[in-house]
Amino acid sequence: MSETSKASEKPDELAAVYESAGVRRAPAAALLVEIRQLHKSFLHMGRELHVLTGINLDIGAAEIVAIVGKSGAGKSTLLHCIGTLDLPSSGSIRLAGQELTGLPSAKLADIRNRTIGFVFQFHHLLPEFSALENVMMPGLIQGRKRSEMTVLARNLLEEVGLGERETHRPGELSGGEQQRGALAGALGLKPKIILADEPTGNLDTGTSEAIHQLFFEVNRRHGTTFIVVTHNVAFARSMPRVVTMSDGKILSDERLEKKPAASEDDDENEDNPAPASAADQA
Ligand SMILES: Nc1ncnc2c1ncn2[C@@H]1O[C@H](COP(=O)(O)OP(=O)(O)OP(=O)(O)O)[C@@H](O)[C@H]1O
Numbered sequence: 654m655s656e657t658s659k660a661s662e663k664p665d666e667l668a669a670v671y672e673s674a675g676v677r678r679a680p681a682a683a684l685l686v687e688i689r690q691l692h693k694s695f696l697h698m699g700r701e702l703h704v705l706t707g708i709n710l711d712i713g714a715a716e717i718v719a720i721v722g723k724s725g726a727g728k729s730t731l732l733h734c735i736g737t738l739d740l741p742s743s744g745s746i747r748l749a750g751q752e753l754t755g756l757p758s759a760k761l762a763d764i765r766n767r768t769i770g771f772v773f774q775f776h777h778l779l780p781e782f783s784a785l786e787n788v789m790m791p792g793l794i795q796g797r798k799r800s801e802m803t804v805l806a807r808n809l810l811e812e813v814g815l816g817e818r819e820t821h822r823p824g825e826l827s828g829g830e831q832q833r834g835a836l837a838g839a840l841g842l843k844p845k846i847i848l849a850d851e852p853t854g855n856l857d858t859g860t861s862e863a864i865h866q867l868f869f870e871v872n873r874r875h876g877t878t879f880i881v882v883t884h885n886v887a888f889a890r891s892m893p894r895v896v897t898m899s900d901g902k903i904l905s906d907e908r909l910e911k912k913p914a915a916s917e918d919d920d921e922n923e924d925n926p927a928p929a930s931a932a933d934q935a
């Protein structure tokens with residue numbers, strides 16, 4: 654598609670600026686998210702609060718990236734801007750080669766539905782529907798056939814280990830199971846990217862670890878890009894790339910040597926033939 658190829662054709666006149674600012678770049682053809690000079694301010698009680706103060710960040714297709722930093726650093730705000738849930742004050746965000754800033758809200762909603770899955774700390778499962786119906790819902794809203802979505806949702810619930818819980822409503826699932834359900838729901842429309850904000854923030858260590866491994870597995874199997882905001886140091890350190898934010902800026906952007914255990918298997922990548930982990934590209 655011409656939209657996706659734009660990213661690789663774009664002259665890279667700012668490369669030197671990024672390099673001097675310590676911003677690491679993935680190969681141009683594989684870029685999924687390109688953020689340039691992103692600023693976000695909130696007007697609060699007549700005072701302007703400058704929350705993102707010039708973010709430059711590139712994330713390649715099939716990367717799995719942790720975003721860490723102190724409370725109030727701007728992590729969720731950045732995630733919301735990437736996810737088209739909030740509008741930046743200035744700067745540019747390109748997703749799969751398409752500029753998001755300036756698009757009308759209907760177009761943003763369409764891109765969001767087609768490209769992005771969300772897994773947030775306080776899961777967004779609809780309480781009155783079963784796990785199966787929750788996973789089917791985004792597809793049904795998009796006009797997909799019920800029969801098609803039933804099969805897909807069953808497979809996804811099976812994949813996240815919830816095959817036995819498809820008739821349970823969210824209130825009849827444990828916290829960890831709800832997060833698995835949220836991940837299955839986020840995967841329902843085969844998004845290019847999953848944005849997760851403290852996805853295991855309210856779970857015990859063992860359950861968190863199991864969900865973390867699930868993220869790596871989905872990344873490896875489907876080539877889904879993950880951007881995960883987390884306060885969990887062990888989880889962040891198990892990721893191939895860790896971006897640290899402070900006061901609305903990127904303080905460091907490290908690619909770690911260590912690969913996650915799950916990506917060392919040589920299973921085939923089902924949906925995306927591209928390398929499944931940033932460690933493979935680094
Ligand atoms: N709608 C808003 N109006 C005014 N200020 C806001 C708004 N949303 C966020 N902020 C402020 O912006 C700053 C960054 O918030 P953000 O939620 O991005 O932080 P965070 O890094 O995700 O923190 P945490 O780790 O605690 O979740 C905070 O100081 C917060 O108070």
Ligand SMILES: [Mg+2]
Nearest residue numbers: 728729730850
């Ligand atoms: Mg936050």
